[in-house]
Amino acid sequence: MLKxxxxxxxxCCPVCASKIEKRVSALxxxxxxxxxxxxxxxxxxxxxxxxxxxxxxxxxxxIKGLEPSVVLREGSYAPGEKSLALQAGAGAGEWFRRATxxxxxxxxxxGVVLERFFTQYGPFVxxxxxxxxxxxxxxxxxxxxxxxxxxxxFFDENFLMGVATIGAFAIGEFPEGAxxxxxxxxxxxxxxxxxxxxxxxxxxxxDIRPDYANLKKAGGLERVSPEAVNIGDVIVVKAGExxxxxxxxxxxxxxxxxxxxxGEALPKDVEKGCEVLSGSINKSGLLTIRVNKIFGESTVSxxxxxxxxxxxxxxxxxxxxxxxxxxxTPAVVFAAVAIAVIPPLALSGANFAQADFSGWINRAxxxxxxxxxxxxxxxxxxxxxxxxxxxSANGVLxxxxxxxxxxxxxxxxxxxxxxxxxxGAFNVTKIIPQNGFDSGSLLYLAAAAESNSNHxxxxxxxxxxxxxTNDEEIKDYEEFSGKGVRVKVGGKTAAAGxxxxxQELNVDFPEPRETGTAVHIxxxxxxxxxxxxxxxxxxxxxxxxxxxxxxGVKKIxxxxxxxxxxxxAIGAEIGVDVVYSELLPHQKVExxxxxxxxxxxxxxxxxxxxxxxxxxxxxxxxxxxAMGGAxxxxxxxxxxxxxxxxxxxxxxxxxxxxxxxxxxVWQNIIFALSVxxxxxxxxxxxxxxxxxAVFGDxxxxxxxxxxxxxxxxx
Numbered sequence: 001m002l003k004x005x006x007x008x009x010x011x012c013c014p015v016c017a018s019k020i021e022k023r024v025s026a027l028x029x030x031x032x033x034x035x036x037x038x039x040x041x042x043x044x045x046x047x048x049x050x051x052x053x054x055x056x057x058x059x060x061x062x063i064k065g066l067e068p069s070v071v072l073r074e075g076s077y078a079p080g081e082k083s084l085a086l087q088a089g090a091g092a093g094e095w096f097r098r099a100t101x102x103x104x105x106x107x108x109x110x111g112v113v114l115e116r117f118f119t120q121y122g123p124f125v126x127x128x129x130x131x132x133x134x135x136x137x138x139x140x141x142x143x144x145x146x147x148x149x150x151x152x153x154f155f156d157e158n159f160l161m162g163v164a165t166i167g168a169f170a171i172g173e174f175p176e177g178a179x180x181x182x183x184x185x186x187x188x189x190x191x192x193x194x195x196x197x198x199x200x201x202x203x204x205x206x207d208i209r210p211d212y213a214n215l216k217k218a219g220g221l222e223r224v225s226p227e228a229v230n231i232g233d234v235i236v237v238k239a240g241e242x243x244x245x246x247x248x249x250x251x252x253x254x255x256x257x258x259x260x261x262x263g264e265a266l267p268k269d270v271e272k273g274c275e276v277l278s279g280s281i282n283k284s285g286l287l288t289i290r291v292n293k294i295f296g297e298s299t300v301s302x303x304x305x306x307x308x309x310x311x312x313x314x315x316x317x318x319x320x321x322x323x324x325x326x327x328x329t330p331a332v333v334f335a336a337v338a339i340a341v342i343p344p345l346a347l348s349g350a351n352f353a354q355a356d357f358s359g360w361i362n363r364a365x366x367x368x369x370x371x372x373x374x375x376x377x378x379x380x381x382x383x384x385x386x387x388x389x390x391x392s393a394n395g396v397l398x399x400x401x402x403x404x405x406x407x408x409x410x411x412x413x414x415x416x417x418x419x420x421x422x423x424g425a426f427n428v429t430k431i432i433p434q435n436g437f438d439s440g441s442l443l444y445l446a447a448a449a450e451s452n453s454n455h456x457x458x459x460x461x462x463x464x465x466x467x468x469t470n471d472e473e474i475k476d477y478e479e480f481s482g483k484g485v486r487v488k489v490g491g492k493t494a495a496a497g498x499x500x501x502x503q504e505l506n507v508d509f510p511e512p513r514e515t516g517t518a519v520h521i522x523x524x525x526x527x528x529x530x531x532x533x534x535x536x537x538x539x540x541x542x543x544x545x546x547x548x549x550x551x552g553v554k555k556i557x558x559x560x561x562x563x564x565x566x567x568x569a570i571g572a573e574i575g576v577d578v579v580y581s582e583l584l585p586h587q588k589v590e591x592x593x594x595x596x597x598x599x600x601x602x603x604x605x606x607x608x609x610x611x612x613x614x615x616x617x618x619x620x621x622x623x624x625x626a627m628g629g630a631x632x633x634x635x636x637x638x639x640x641x642x643x644x645x646x647x648x649x650x651x652x653x654x655x656x657x658x659x660x661x662x663x664x665v666w667q668n669i670i671f672a673l674s675v676x677x678x679x680x681x682x683x684x685x686x687x688x689x690x691x692x693a694v695f696g697d698x699x700x701x702x703x704x705x706x707x708x709x710x711x712x713x714x
Contacts, residue, residue, distance in 0.1 A: 006042040006059070008035070009071040012192045015157065015377060016067045018322065023062045029055065037381050042072075065151070097140065101185050104137035108178050115175065130174040138165060138181040157372045157697075160333070164365040168690065171358045180369065180690045187698025209300060210244035210278060216288070226278075226295040237287045243280045246298045247289040249273065254285030259393075299644075315405035317665055321380050325373040332371035332680070339684055340364035359686065366683030369693035375672040379704035380665055386711035387661030393712075395644040396654045397628065403640040406623050407658035411603030412595055413553050413651060414617075416588075417560035417567065418456060419610040420627060420648060421544075421574055422535040426460035430514055433529040442529045444469075446521050448489045449496035452477045457519060457533050458485075464531075482561045482584035484519075495522045499563065500582060502527070515569065517562055537570060540647045545575045547652035551659075554603075557595065559588045559617070588617040608643075608651055625651055661711050668704040675700050 011017055021035040024044065032045035046055060060072050111129035138161070145158035161184055168177030214221045216234040226244040229235060234250065237243050243256070255267040258280045267283055270276055276289060279300035295301055340361045347356075384401035391398050398404050415421050431439045447465035450458035451474060462469075475488040483504070484497015495505055502509055502520045509527045512518050516534040520527070545556055558576045560567045560583065567581035580591045596605055607614075607621035615638040618624030626639030627646045643650045679696040682688035 003032075003043065003045050004074075006044075006056075007073045008040045008042055008063070009073055011035075011037065011040045011067070011070050013067070013157075013374075015325070015372075015374065016070075018325075018377075019066050020063055020070075023066065024059055027055065027058055027062075037378070039385065098189075100136045100139070101182070101189070104133045104135075104178075105182055107133035107136065108175075108182055111178070112175060127174055130178045131169070134165065134169070134178040134181055137178070137185050138162070141181070141185075157374065160329075160368045160372055164368045164690065164693075167361055167365045167368075171361055173362070176690055180694050183691065183694045184369075184698055187694065187702060190698075190702050210242040213244040214238070214241075226298075229291055229295065231291055231294060233291050235289050235291060237282045237289060239282055239284050239286065241282055243276050243278050243282065243287075243289070244298075244300075245278050245289075245291045245295055246276070246293040247291040248275055249287055250290050251288035252286050254287050255283045257281040257283050315384055315401040317405060317669075318380055318384065318401060321373075321376050321669075325377050328373050329371055332367060336364040336367035336371070339367060362690075363683050363686055366688050366690055366693040367680060369690055370676055370679045370683065370696035372697050373672075374697065375676075375701035375704040376669060378701055379668045379672075379708045382705060383661055383665045383668065383708040383711050386708060387657055390661075390712045391654055391657050394650070394653050394657065395647075396650050396657070397642040397644065398654065399640050399642075403623055404658050404661060406604050407606075407641070407655050408662040409602055409604045410551075410553055410606050410623070410655050411599050412555040412557070412605045413548055414557045414559055414592060414595065414605065414607045414621070415544075415576070415648060416607075416609035416614050417558055417562060417570060418535060420608055421541040421558065422537050422570065424456045424535065424610070426457050426517070426533045426535050428460055428464035428531055429516055429534045430532040431529070432512055432514070432532065434509070434527050435529075437523075437528045442521060443531065445489060445494050445523060445528060446496055446519060446531050448474050449485050449487050449494045449521065450519075452487075453479060453485055456535075457517060460533055461519065461531055489523075492524050496520070498561070498582070515566065517566055535570075537573060538648065540649045541574045544648035544651060547649050548655075551652050551655050553652075553655070555595070555598075559583055559591060559607075559609075585614075585616055588614070589620050592617055592620055606651065608648060610646075614638075625654075657711075664707060664711050668707055671707075672700050672704055 008017075008020070011020075017035045017037040020042065021033055024030065024035075024042070025033040030044050030046045032043070034043045035041075036043070042059070044055070044059070056072075056074070063070050063072050107129055111126055111133060114129060115126045141158050142162050145162040148159060161181065165177045165181045168174075168180065210226050212223045213226045213229050214236040215224045215229060216236055221236055229245055235245065235247070237254075239254070249270055249272050251272060253269070253271045255269050256276065258268050258277070268280075270287070275292075276287070277299040278295075293299075340357065340363075344357050344360045381401075384404055387404050388398050388401065391404070398407070418424050428443075431443055433439055433442045437445075443461070443465050446461045447467075448469045450461045451469045451471075453459075473490045476486075478486045480486070480497065480501065484495060484501035486493065486495045488494070495501065495507070496519055499509070499511070499518070499520060502522060505522065505525070507520075507522045507525060507527050509520055509522075509530070512530055512532060514532045516532040518530045518532055520530045522528060548556055555578070556576045557578045557580065558567070558571050558574070559580050562581055564581040567579050571579035580588075583591065592605065592607060599605060604622040606623045606625055607617050608625040608627075609618055610627035614626075618626060618638040623641060624639040625641040625643060628642040628644045641654060676696050679688050679692050683693060
């Protein structure tokens with residue numbers, strides 16, 4: 001399967017976005033179609049050869065038929081990129097629409113003046129002026145409505161406004177018909193501006209894509225695209241420039257602005273030997289960097305992909321509103337027809353000739369105008385998109401609106417210990433030889449056994465040994481996940497691991513009293529001693545637990561494969577509620593499932609981890625959170641949320657942003673439905689004018705969009 005993304009330049013109508021998605025989904029050969037209104041992206045999945053058979057041309061044809069002003073552009077929308085449709089004065093078509101709106105408004109004013117002060121010209125002249133104003137302002141709306149009717153699509157905003165305003169003219173309310181169309185067009189313009197502004201504001205949070213790289217060559221520096229730089233190439237980053245690719249500093253000293261990646265305001269000092277991430281900004285100095293990742297694998301590229309694709313996974317609320325809008329508008333239209341016909345017939349004793357339809361038709365027209373659900377369909381996706389952008393600006397990457405919504409209902413948070421609550425930077429603090437072994441030989445055995453392992457504890461033992469091990473002596477390496485390793489050293493079988501591992505090997509050993517993690521070593525079934533390794537708690541860990549409690553999280557747990565005494569000592573110091581120790585990867589999943597049974601209905605469980613062995617439990621939890629800096633690729637892939645700074649306190653920040661987003665989403669839902677409900681009832685009772693109805697449509701939508709923008713405030 002091939003996944004392809006298009007940018008829908010100029011897409012400002014959420015209902016149109018839904019129509020495009022529905023029509024494109026009907027094309028043969030497409031297995032997945034999604035139109036994301038907030039980011040103006042169309043994503044399709046299909047067989048690779050389908051594009052050769054004209055799928056792109058068919059999609060273009062559908063879009064031109066539905067929305068001629070929308071331009072289909074291949075390639076995903078990059079945050080920070082301004083489309084022509086969002087810029088002021090975008091093209092002759094936009095200027096023409098503005099000119100007709102202004103001219104129509106002037107004619108409307110002239111019509112009001114004629115009707116009020118120059119009655120000698122008669123009603124026909126006033127009607128002609130109001131009609132000219134109406135056609136200038138509403139001509140485009142009427143044309144769209146007719147085109148949609150021909151295609152069998154009745155229930156859209158153009159149809160509703162067309163019927164309502166033509167109905168006003170039909171019952172002799174010429175000024176009101178023209179005025180409502182003007183008010184509607186002005187409201188639409190402000191609404192489009194607000195949507196564009198909110199999109200640009202969200203995009204600005206993620207405007208981290210580098211434009212170029214200064215590639216160092218024999219003849220000097222050459223400015224090239226970041227995609228053209230390979231691993232091992234050397235690039236130069238001057239003061240004020242973005243670092244285009246991940247790498248290691250080989251020369252220079254500088255202070256980096258990493259706020260776009262981590263949300264941290266303080267600059268980070270780097271020098272020779274330091275790793276640097278793409279997307280950082282060089283605030284001072286000159287850096288020479290050796291690239292260690294191609295652009296597609298770099299930090300900035302991963303962040304952009306995560307944020308761009310986040311809107312594909314819609315929240316429960318978004319899906320509900322989409323379905324609600326599908327049935328809400330037709331229901332209101334049929335209710336309007338009933339209001340226009342049934343009461344006057346009932347009041348006249350079902351005598352059609354005596355029925356007074358004029359007043360009831362006016363009430364029905366109010367119903368039609370206010371019925372459009374744009375306020376909800378526009379503002380809710382923008383709210384979630386803004387929440388994801390705000391999280392990204394704080395160093396938290398959330399892979400979908402559904403995960404953002406789930407974060408607002410977190411009840412239990414489970415942390416892995418090593419590398420998550422602790423630094424994972426182990427140091428050998430004591431060597432305890434037994435059974436005739438000395439410290440030197442014991443440390444050599446431990447280093448030889450652990451030389452092929454990537455576990456932090458293993459690396460600390462090799463580091464403490466400080467010499468090269470003889471690879472020719474080391475053979476038949478076996479690793480037992482969560483337990484230890486076994487290997488042939490000089491023809492003898494050496495085993496290194498935790499107490500459970502040695503028990504399974506039937507090796508007798510005394511439990512050490514020293515605080516720390518004990519790595520036990522045995523040679524040919526004889527206990528040789530143990531190496532004590534200590535890990536340091538992250539300075540941020542206690543704050544993480546406190547912030548989670550302040551955020552209302554009910555239970556905080558810690559999972560670890562470490563020994564019980566060490567785990568409980570660290571858990572007590574950090575302040576977690578419960579500690580699960582000596583766990584294998586599958587046992588972490590079992591413990592998580594036990595915690596799930598204790599939660600209340602609707603409560604979510606978050607697991608925060610960093611290692612490869614955390615991938616199963618990350619995938620099993622309601623929301624998996626991985627450490628993006630030190631975390632493994634497997635953990636990041638399995639996780640739903642990625643912390644770019646490796647600070648566990650960012651989990652609480654993500655929960656707060658999610659809850660703020662939820663509050664704003666429900667503010668918009670309640671506000672929009674309440675105002676529309678009041679106007680619908682008042683309109684049916686004859687107490688609301690079409691002015692109020694237009695406010696209930698475009699006015700409410702504008703307010704809801706502006707409210708959605710508040711999500712992005714830190």
